[in-house]
Amino acid sequence: MDGVLLPAVGRIVTPDGIVNGTLIVDGDRFEGVLEREGEPTGWVLPGFVDVHCHGGGGFSLANGDPESARGAAAFHASRGTTTLVASLVSSTHGFLLDATRALKPLVADGTLAGVHYEGPYISAAKCGAHRVEVLRDPDLSELTELIEAGSGAVKMVTIAPELNGALEAIEFLDQRGVVPAIGHTNASYEQTAAGIDAGAQAATHLFNAMRAFNHREPGPIPALLDDERIFSEIVADPVHLHPGTMRFAFDTSLPAWTLLVSDAMDAAGLDDGRYMLGRHAVEVADGVATVAGTDIIAGSTITLLDAFRNTVRLAGQSVEAASQMASATPAELLGLGDVGAIETGKYADAVVLDDDLNLVSVMRRGAWLQV
Known part of the structure; x- marks a missing residue:
């Protein structure tokens, strides 16, 4: 002892x-x-668990470079995120395959907790900072090759459930022990419900990059919030969500089904300037990251510690509830029993x-x- x-x-x-x-x-x-x-x-x-992060401290998790990933993991650990998943943005199958193979040793040695593919099986209408030309319908042969290349490293895949083959892909991932997440979607309420029934377990940054709520055409948001089979990611910063929206989500979904994520990119912890997210040039001004020359949000510049504080200070949640959403709930989603x-x-x-x-x-x- x-x-x-x-x-x-x-x-x-x-x-x-x-x-x-x-x-x-x-x-x-x-x-x-x-x-x-x-x-x-x-x-x-408990140490924070971030299941959706693209980089930080000037280091990328999305470029598939192991040394850069180690730098990002060290930066976020110094801010309290002791468990980190590398989120890759939409790209070619070859790039995702190479990146998975490159990052697999970091999962094996505990530097990373896994890999998350945020695309390419997402909606072009809700792609955000993802490049449209690499988006495509889900492909089971691609997914099989990626999962096998990861040898357990692949933990989550974001899919738009309205795409051709999406329900089959969601069912396939669920059967293989990989978390299917619904996100970057223009789905209807009914299409979202079908995705949940097929095995989806999470909502990728709820509210962001998905069809907005309408009282006659509700879309994915109420379907995701209302179903206890779904864990909802929340990017708790006032750039992504109004504090009232945060509070609504926390009070509706509750801490056991809500997880804080940073969605951070390389610029987290650094000054304003120009950076890269995948293949996109990103401009950061006043801490807000956007695709260069546009107003499209390109990830965040916060850490999970910032998200935790915002949850308490801006959204009125207790320290205990915010702690659960930053640690226990994300660990449960990915089945990380040791953290x-x-x-x-x-x-x-x-x-x-x-x-x-x-x-x-x-x-x-x-x-x-x-x-």
């Missing part, structure tokens, strides 16, 4: 509630929580914040990181 790791008494968020005390770690795992008397200072949360909670036997991943939710320190796999 490595012993007590926090000199002061903190409010530790555990699956059983808040415990005033300190952490005990054995190697890279939690040994337990030691309750202590005294006035608690700050918060101790997402401060619990005996899980990886010792923790985020320490002060009373104002400022970052104090980060522990990953039992080791303190420089922040």
